[in-house]
Amino acid sequence: MWTHPWWAGLAMAAAAGLVALAVDALWGEPPAWAHPVVWMGRALGALGTRIAPGDLRRRDYPAFWAAALVWCVLAALVLIVAGSLQWLLLHHLPPWLAALALGGLLKPLLAWRMLHAEVQAVEEALAESLQAGRERLAWLVSRDTAALSAAEVRESAIESLAENLSDSVVAPLVWFALLGLPGAALYRFANTADAMWGYPGWRGQGAARRHWQWAGKWAARADDALSWLPARLTAALLLVTAARRVPAAGLRRDARATPSPNGGWPMGAMARLLDVRLGKPGAYVLNPQGQPPQSAHMALALVHARNVVRALACIALAAMIFAFLTWMRL
Numbered sequence: 001m002w003t004h005p006w007w008a009g010l011a012m013a014a015a016a017g018l019v020a021l022a023v024d025a026l027w028g029e030p031p032a033w034a035h036p037v038v039w040m041g042r043a044l045g046a047l048g049t050r051i052a053p054g055d056l057r058r059r060d061y062p063a064f065w066a067a068a069l070v071w072c073v074l075a076a077l078v079l080i081v082a083g084s085l086q087w088l089l090l091h092h093l094p095p096w097l098a099a100l101a102l103g104g105l106l107k108p109l110l111a112w113r114m115l116h117a118e119v120q121a122v123e124e125a126l127a128e129s130l131q132a133g134r135e136r137l138a139w140l141v142s143r144d145t146a147a148l149s150a151a152e153v154r155e156s157a158i159e160s161l162a163e164n165l166s167d168s169v170v171a172p173l174v175w176f177a178l179l180g181l182p183g184a185a186l187y188r189f190a191n192t193a194d195a196m197w198g199y200p201g202w203r204g205q206g207a208a209r210r211h212w213q214w215a216g217k218w219a220a221r222a223d224d225a226l227s228w229l230p231a232r233l234t235a236a237l238l239l240v241t242a243a244r245r246v247p248a249a250g251l252r253r254d255a256r257a258t259p260s261p262n263g264g265w266p267m268g269a270m271a272r273l274l275d276v277r278l279g280k281p282g283a284y285v286l287n288p289q290g291q292p293p294q295s296a297h298m299a300l301a302l303v304h305a306r307n308v309v310r311a312l313a314c315i316a317l318a319a320m321i322f323a324f325l326t327w328m329r330l
Contacts, residue, residue, distance in 0.1 A: 151293060231262035238270060
């Protein structure tokens with residue numbers, strides 16, 4: 001995917017990753033009209049209401065295969081657009097300028113600054129009142145927040161931070177390193193499709209109300225497959241950057257407790273680093289012997305997540321230095 005020689009491709013990929021992280025830190029998200037994830041969401045939303053049934057059906061194979069076909073067509077379009085843009089940049093711009101442009105295109109596919117701000121806003125709202133904290137958490141999670149206690153609000157926010165650290169930061173950078181801009185774009189599409197289609201049950205209001213028990217299965221499994229490596233890498237980075245050892249058996253137990261095959265890894269690692277109990281009422285509990293999270297745990301969770309982002313930047317910088325030293329030896 002990258003240009004030859006290999007060290008030049010490595011340097012460009014690393015530089016693009018650093019540019020994307022820098023742009024995110026400085027300016028955050030682009031406007032909605034220029035945001036590719038917003039475009040993906042609009043396409044998925046418009047087509048989803050035509051695929052998922054408006055009533056509850058058992059073994060709805062037509063909806064499953066129709067959704068799978070639409071997912072594949074949209075994924076192909078995402079790959080074609082991202083691949084074409086990357087090809088044009090690599091073949092028509094000087095390497096340094098191509099790296100800058102790739103970083104600019106990569107930025108909308110990751111979102112650390114927004115994630116940090118949203119989680120911090122939940123704690124700030126809790127400082128005002130429990131009701132304000134519940135309402136602010138509803139911006140961040142899909143679960144019902146109306147009856148949550150303050151500790152449960154913090155549990156949900158910390159879980160969202162850990163899981164989205166993988167989905168919104170680590171995973172796009174991992175797939176960009178492996179497959180370039182098409183890889184990062186495909187992952188972001190798959191993750192967006194899972195968020196919109198992949199959760200079983202009723203979604204939407206009024207005439208747009210649809211049931212996603214079968215229509216969302218393909219999107220959910222595709223996201224599971226693409227998130228497998230990033231989720232485990234995120235858990236490892238959380239532990240390494242915190243210089244903490246946790247019992248491997250306990251972390252594996254946490255990972256198996258969640259319905260998702262991936263989300264339990266970063267969430268379990270965060271729970272054990274903070275020594276807090278995390279969970280979803282009636283669904284699962286992570287690190288059950290931990291204490292209920294307090295305000296200080298929210299701040300510390302953000303520190304741990306921030307350290308992972310800094311570690312990723314350091315890895316990219318180290319890759320650039322390695323590529324430069326390789327070029328100097330030639």
